[in-house]
Amino acid sequence: MESPSGSPPVPETPGSAALLAPAGGLERCATGIEGLDNIMGGGIPRGNMVLVAGSVGTGKTTLCLEFLVRGAERGERSLFISVTESAAKLIQNLSTFEFFRTDLIDQGSLVFVDLPVVYDRLGLGHEELTREEIDIVIRTIRDLVRSLGIRRLVLDSLTSLCYRIRRDEQIRDFMLRLGEELSAAGCTSLLVSEIGPTTGRYSLHGVEEAIVDGVVLLWNTRRLGDIVRVLQIVKMRGTAHSRAQYVMELTPIGILMAPHLKGGRETGGP
Amino acid sequence: MPPFDIGERLRGLPGGSAIALKLDPREYADHYFAVLNAALRDVGSETDAHTIYVAVTSPAAFVWSLAQALDVPPERISFVDAISHIMMNYANPLGNATYVDSPRALEEIMLRVEFLLRKYPHPRSIVVIDSVNSLAIHNPPELLSEFFHILLNNLKSRNVLTLVLETSEEETTGVEQMLNLVVDETIDVARAGR
Numbered sequence: 180m181e182s183p184s185g186s187p188p189v190p191e192t193p194g195s196a197a198l199l200a201p202a203g204g205l206e207r208c209a210t211g212i213e214g215l216d217n218i219m220g221g222g223i224p225r226g227n228m229v230l231v232a233g234s235v236g237t238g239k240t241t242l243c244l245e246f247l248v249r250g251a252e253r254g255e256r257s258l259f260i261s262v263t264e265s266a267a268k269l270i271q272n273l274s275t276f277e278f279f280r281t282d283l284i285d286q287g288s289l290v291f292v293d294l295p296v297v298y299d300r301l302g303l304g305h306e307e308l309t310r311e312e313i314d315i316v317i318r319t320i321r322d323l324v325r326s327l328g329i330r331r332l333v334l335d336s337l338t339s340l341c342y343r344i345r346r347d348e349q350i351r352d353f354m355l356r357l358g359e360e361l362s363a364a365g366c367t368s369l370l371v372s373e374i375g376p377t378t379g380r381y382s383l384h385g386v387e388e389a390i391v392d393g394v395v396l397l398w399n400t401r402r403l404g405d406i407v408r409v410l411q412i413v414k415m416r417g418t419a420h421s422r423a424q425y426v427m428e429l430t431p432i433g434i435l436m437a438p439h440l441k442g443g444r445e446t447g448g449p
Numbered sequence: 450m451p452p453f454d455i456g457e458r459l460r461g462l463p464g465g466s467a468i469a470l471k472l473d474p475r476e477y478a479d480h481y482f483a484v485l486n487a488a489l490r491d492v493g494s495e496t497d498a499h500t501i502y503v504a505v506t507s508p509a510a511f512v513w514s515l516a517q518a519l520d521v522p523p524e525r526i527s528f529v530d531a532i533s534h535i536m537m538n539y540a541n542p543l544g545n546a547t548y549v550d551s552p553r554a555l556e557e558i559m560l561r562v563e564f565l566l567r568k569y570p571h572p573r574s575i576v577v578i579d580s581v582n583s584l585a586i587h588n589p590p591e592l593l594s595e596f597f598h599i600l601l602n603n604l605k606s607r608n609v610l611t612l613v614l615e616t617s618e619e620e621t622t623g624v625e626q627m628l629n630l631v632v633d634e635t636i637d638v639a640r641a642g643r
Binding site: 402403405407426428430432435436437438439440441442444 | 550551553554555556557559560561563564567568589591592593594595596599
């Protein structure tokens, strides 16, 4: 390759294009969390399905809620599917944040759905979902997304849903089909994964992280006895992203992030 | 009291400057009050700036009482208090303060400063860190260097004037050497006063 200035040609090495290419290309779904968007080159590639994995008290649900609220503010209709916590309680918790506006719910920009209520209405009362019932769940989510024009979706939590889908191949099939449906609708989704503090994997069964487009890992670590909440992007298809660790703070104006200080020491992961 | 006008020195600094203010421990009270007066009243009030005071040496309530004596209005100053929690002195929190668990929570201090800068956006903001010596008591030097490097660079990019209070020792310490690497200028309050 000849350089325009006549200087020696720059050798092309495998992957050099990816290293040097600008982050643009794919349309972005800006999370609205400035620190997070900054380390992903502007946001999550539109249509990606992302696992938000972490143990209790790491800020998974808050991160997901802010993602939806910021989207609704930008005119992207957003849907929260709750499996464990009631919508009323979630909205009550949200009201403590200054970035939350109740009119987003009133005008239908921010929609909450309790999945257990949907199970009841559809008669899905079995402890373990059959293949047909899994199909019904996927179609129900797909119909909600299509009919309401949903652009952002959160499922909180995937883990609770997967407790009723016992077999790995069924979970794999569920994830693949859900991802296809959401991506086809241009809907960017965050799926909450509840993991133990030291599991060494990102989901209940270990197959979920292989299917999703991205994994955002959250954990609590200790420094001289104090708890520090840490975030790291492990994987994000379709964009260059930082793989460094960041400290996350849940403030009334939203999530703020700062580099995780290490002082020259290895801090490890969760 | 030093005969020169610290306030005038500070007023002349461009936004985005990071300055270490060296205080002599033998004349600490005089020097501290002079610096506080210069930072909060001369620079803060006269330039219509908003000051974020990171309190590590003394609780925010104490600094606030001094600021009140200097007629600093509450809307012109906010505190990041990193000492009251570990001193178990949190019974009457100030309305214009945010409290961090301990001086070891360095990232949290950075994030609370960021929070206050966003909550009170202002064309001229000042961040006072009181002090590097108190932070050094609770944190290893490598961690503290990383903290100052990131924080001061971030504040510089946002055109925030940063004042780091430092109590000078007889001999140059590791803390002073580290601080010299990250600040633009050191003002020796004691020496300038002679």
